[in-house]
Amino acid sequence: MTQMLPSAAVLGARAFAALAGLNRFSDEPGKLTRLYLSPAHRQAAEWVKGAMEVAGLSAFIDAAGSVQGRRDGAAAGHPSVMIGSHIDTVKDGGRFDGNLGVVAGILVAQALRDAGITLPFPLEVVAFGDEENVRFPTHLSTSEALAGRYDPAWLDGRDADGVKLSDALVAFGGNPAGIPALARKPGSIRAYLELHIEQGPVLEAENEPVGIVTTINAQSRARVRITGEAGHAGTVPMALRKDALTAAAEMALALEAIAGSHELAVGTVGVFRPNPGATNVVPGAVEFTIDFRAPKNETLASMETAIRARFAEIATRRGVGLDIVPYARAEAVPMDPALQEALAAGVTKTGSNLATRRLPSGAGHDAMSMAAVAPAAMLFVRNEKGISHSPLENMTEADAGIAIRVMLETILELAERSK
Amino acid sequence: MTQMLPSAAVLGARAFAALAGLNRFSDEPGKLTRLYLSPAHRQAAEWVKGAMEVAGLSAFIDAAGSVQGRRDGAAAGHPSVMIGSHIDTVKDGGRFDGNLGVVAGILVAQALRDAGITLPFPLEVVAFGDEENVRFPTHLSTSEALAGRYDPAWLDGRDADGVKLSDALVAFGGNPAGIPALARKPGSIRAYLELHIEQGPVLEAENEPVGIVTTINAQSRARVRITGEAGHAGTVPMALRKDALTAAAEMALALEAIAGSHELAVGTVGVFRPNPGATNVVPGAVEFTIDFRAPKNETLASMETAIRARFAEIATRRGVGLDIVPYARAEAVPMDPALQEALAAGVTKTGSNLATRRLPSGAGHDAMSMAAVAPAAMLFVRNEKGISHSPLENMTEADAGIAIRVMLETILELAERSK
Numbered sequence: 001m002t003q004m005l006p007s008a009a010v011l012g013a014r015a016f017a018a019l020a021g022l023n024r025f026s027d028e029p030g031k032l033t034r035l036y037l038s039p040a041h042r043q044a045a046e047w048v049k050g051a052m053e054v055a056g057l058s059a060f061i062d063a064a065g066s067v068q069g070r071r072d073g074a075a076a077g078h079p080s081v082m083i084g085s086h087i088d089t090v091k092d093g094g095r096f097d098g099n100l101g102v103v104a105g106i107l108v109a110q111a112l113r114d115a116g117i118t119l120p121f122p123l124e125v126v127a128f129g130d131e132e133n134v135r136f137p138t139h140l141s142t143s144e145a146l147a148g149r150y151d152p153a154w155l156d157g158r159d160a161d162g163v164k165l166s167d168a169l170v171a172f173g174g175n176p177a178g179i180p181a182l183a184r185k186p187g188s189i190r191a192y193l194e195l196h197i198e199q200g201p202v203l204e205a206e207n208e209p210v211g212i213v214t215t216i217n218a219q220s221r222a223r224v225r226i227t228g229e230a231g232h233a234g235t236v237p238m239a240l241r242k243d244a245l246t247a248a249a250e251m252a253l254a255l256e257a258i259a260g261s262h263e264l265a266v267g268t269v270g271v272f273r274p275n276p277g278a279t280n281v282v283p284g285a286v287e288f289t290i291d292f293r294a295p296k297n298e299t300l301a302s303m304e305t306a307i308r309a310r311f312a313e314i315a316t317r318r319g320v321g322l323d324i325v326p327y328a329r330a331e332a333v334p335m336d337p338a339l340q341e342a343l344a345a346g347v348t349k350t351g352s353n354l355a356t357r358r359l360p361s362g363a364g365h366d367a368m369s370m371a372a373v374a375p376a377a378m379l380f381v382r383n384e385k386g387i388s389h390s391p392l393e394n395m396t397e398a399d400a401g402i403a404i405r406v407m408l409e410t411i412l413e414l415a416e417r418s419k
Numbered sequence: 420m421t422q423m424l425p426s427a428a429v430l431g432a433r434a435f436a437a438l439a440g441l442n443r444f445s446d447e448p449g450k451l452t453r454l455y456l457s458p459a460h461r462q463a464a465e466w467v468k469g470a471m472e473v474a475g476l477s478a479f480i481d482a483a484g485s486v487q488g489r490r491d492g493a494a495a496g497h498p499s500v501m502i503g504s505h506i507d508t509v510k511d512g513g514r515f516d517g518n519l520g521v522v523a524g525i526l527v528a529q530a531l532r533d534a535g536i537t538l539p540f541p542l543e544v545v546a547f548g549d550e551e552n553v554r555f556p557t558h559l560s561t562s563e564a565l566a567g568r569y570d571p572a573w574l575d576g577r578d579a580d581g582v583k584l585s586d587a588l589v590a591f592g593g594n595p596a597g598i599p600a601l602a603r604k605p606g607s608i609r610a611y612l613e614l615h616i617e618q619g620p621v622l623e624a625e626n627e628p629v630g631i632v633t634t635i636n637a638q639s640r641a642r643v644r645i646t647g648e649a650g651h652a653g654t655v656p657m658a659l660r661k662d663a664l665t666a667a668a669e670m671a672l673a674l675e676a677i678a679g680s681h682e683l684a685v686g687t688v689g690v691f692r693p694n695p696g697a698t699n700v701v702p703g704a705v706e707f708t709i710d711f712r713a714p715k716n717e718t719l720a721s722m723e724t725a726i727r728a729r730f731a732e733i734a735t736r737r738g739v740g741l742d743i744v745p746y747a748r749a750e751a752v753p754m755d756p757a758l759q760e761a762l763a764a765g766v767t768k769t770g771s772n773l774a775t776r777r778l779p780s781g782a783g784h785d786a787m788s789m790a791a792v793a794p795a796a797m798l799f800v801r802n803e804k805g806i807s808h809s810p811l812e813n814m815t816e817a818d819a820g821i822a823i824r825v826m827l828e829t830i831l832e833l834a835e836r837s838k
Binding site: 199231235237240249270273280289362 | 781
């Protein structure tokens, strides 16, 4: 029956056309900015609902603002297969981040309907709305709702204008009281699959159009404060200095070396603020952030031990104060091995020349939430320059088509396995 | 005749009382802020003029805003000995920086007059007004006027409010057209002596109340821009990064090492701005400043060569762009050897237990300008915590008294040498 399905090239063209439609909805003219529960989010949700209905799914916008579409399977009682991603964006974001995964789900459903294929299981497509964590102090709240892990305290969170999430949700047309009922029962979802643009340069560097995600990396963040002694840049001899900046610089290099010595780990100093920050003053204090990630929790823990030991050694040797305040931590979320295999089968069926490249995800995704209630797996699509969260984010139509075709083949592979 | 002179303890008490009077004049309530040509500067200048007159000097406020006081010597025709420093301050500055040197000159003149001593040479005391380079884009303009190096273009410089220096000078009561006539003839000043609080911790660390300045260090400043590649902190593998921040951190440590390997040299990164400066983004660019100083021009040149070579090596190895833009450079200004000896004699006469400690000055002073037209030397006074340009700047009354007594003994030493 595969002959009746659209080619990768056709799927790529359909995806780009669909994205052009969906990405008209923005909170900022000339940019793609679509924050959770904004007017543009509502318009985009309506567009997605319409597109789902045209693709043969019954659809509704749920209590938390996600769009849920569904087509029943051949027989009742089977757990569903769900394809999902998100339609919120960062401020001035890229065209593909999240949106492509939602469009992919709709195009897969449409292709199956058009080919007259009825799956043995229900097919669901979901467009989550709060993945980017930009507007409210939440994280993945809309997928956490389906996972049954929604924290009611999130409803009291406020945006930069002081608007409460619960009020914004009501204004959007959602229903705070209905959120608990969104929780799916364990066992009711057989597979959660998410297609997403890679937010880094790995597939690009290896010249592969798609990659299978092995795990969503464990992650830790901390604010670090170094307290030295400010002084005149001309008059304090080097031997008498307690320069907070050079101490912090040595720590940034230590973090880089520690990350580089652990497989697939990363470590970044992104914020770095010397005080007072004047040309002719030896900095008396520096505040900087560290962000480090690894595929395994044990690796992250061993990195943290190494970081603390090295930073303490540097601070002691240089006679400066050191204060490390961790403020965010996420455990690693391994993707389901059987679903990874199903994706690999989908890749191979899509093209015998395609490698089944595996890679961890350094960024968080709705699949992290869904993995709490269902087997979950992700497919990454090559990012042309490795750039994301930027209008420069890009991919080829050909790669988008290959990836959607892989999703289609993977759904058919799961159908085969149901026999 | 030395018996008739006030003791160090008395001079210290007089100095602290005088500073309490002079430092009432501030542009900001509760802080000591006295910018060039401000109302507080005018009030302070009037106070200094009055204090000079009470001390037996004839005094006037000159065309550039400096206060000049003078008492003739025993016979006409001798070149003068000048004691000077400045009465402008940084914003929220310290009590001693500049002001103590002016007060010292007045107290020396007063002590000599009270003791009935007529020097063989004229004694001049000068309170410069533009040493800190805070309000206008000038540097030492009031002492440069006496040195005959005033650049008329400085009159067109503007402050942060857009006020032209020439207009501010007229409003102050000065006279732009009269500045050229302020230039002293070479040979007309036999010695320029400046007492100044040390703006670093050297004397404090060595437990010496005073030190003789050997040279005012050569200095170079540059802005450095590193251009790497911004990326997601979670998704760009370490091996594919071009992290501008870790490149800049390595350069900051290289500068520190280069400065540490040259005798009496210093090197500082004071400004350090990563872009975009977000926790979860690998910095794509960093701008930082370097400031390095050394007692000899050759040392500064060899540091600069080493800095350029090391920075280039780091940039090449890390694949980042490097742009170094020097924007300020000053040659070393050696202090006059004979005047250093006269100061050493003054130290020894003040107390046989006092060491004649020599040290370079890492900061600029009016003595740099005056050295262009006269032999110049400086005496540093111990800074209690090495802190300057801050309300925390401090010294003991005892140290101030010792230093002023050294100035008095040095003037008498120069008088001896005139016989």
